[in-house]
Amino acid sequence: MKKLILAVAAVMVSVAVFAQGELTFNNRVTGVVDARVTFADGPNIGQGVGAGYTAQLFGGADASSLTPLTPATTFRTSSAAAQGYVTSVGVIVPNIGPGSKATIVMHVFDSANKDIGKSGPITITLGGGVLTPANLEGLQPFTVTGGGAIIPEPSTIALAALGVGALLLRRRK
Numbered sequence: 001m002k003k004l005i006l007a008v009a010a011v012m013v014s015v016a017v018f019a020q021g022e023l024t025f026n027n028r029v030t031g032v033v034d035a036r037v038t039f040a041d042g043p044n045i046g047q048g049v050g051a052g053y054t055a056q057l058f059g060g061a062d063a064s065s066l067t068p069l070t071p072a073t074t075f076r077t078s079s080a081a082a083q084g085y086v087t088s089v090g091v092i093v094p095n096i097g098p099g100s101k102a103t104i105v106m107h108v109f110d111s112a113n114k115d116i117g118k119s120g121p122i123t124i125t126l127g128g129g130v131l132t133p134a135n136l137e138g139l140q141p142f143t144v145t146g147g148g149a150i151i152p153e154p155s156t157i158a159l160a161a162l163g164v165g166a167l168l169l170r171r172r173k
Contacts, residue, residue, distance in 0.1 A: 048084025
């Protein structure tokens with residue numbers, strides 16, 4: 001009897017695991033998706049998002065039920081051409097089974113964890129279980145705000161003030 005109970009429990013656990021859809025969080029898959037994220041403003045306008053920024057998917061059964069999916073990921077930094085593309089990770093979509101449709105939105109956050117932009121929603125069929133994890137097929141390139149305004153360090157401002165002061169003193173003599 002104990003063996004039967006253990007077997008039933010094992011089956012229930014495995015079914016619960018298979019009840020979660022999976023996708024590959026990658027905005028660049030050759031021949032499938034090429035959705036580079038670039039800056040819309042600031043000194044980095046038109047350049048790909050890179051170091052210091054993270055991306056996270058939000059997903060649900062429809063656009064009104066989106067919740068954060070984990071894990072979040074970082075942007076590639078190996079070259080200027082790689083910037084704007086995320087480091088690929090696998091993501092589980094809870095409460096939506098493999099083979100079911102889910103609505104997904106990609107959000108971008110700066111180093112202060114401020115949401116600086118998001119993609120349009122896409123609807124994909126999730127993988128998982130015996131199915132291959134889904135790609136973000138249909139994701140389009142998008143821009144984010146906050147391209148890093150140039151703010152001088154306090155020491156730079158102090159040095160400039162000292163230089164101006166020295167020039168004024170020299171001119172008085």
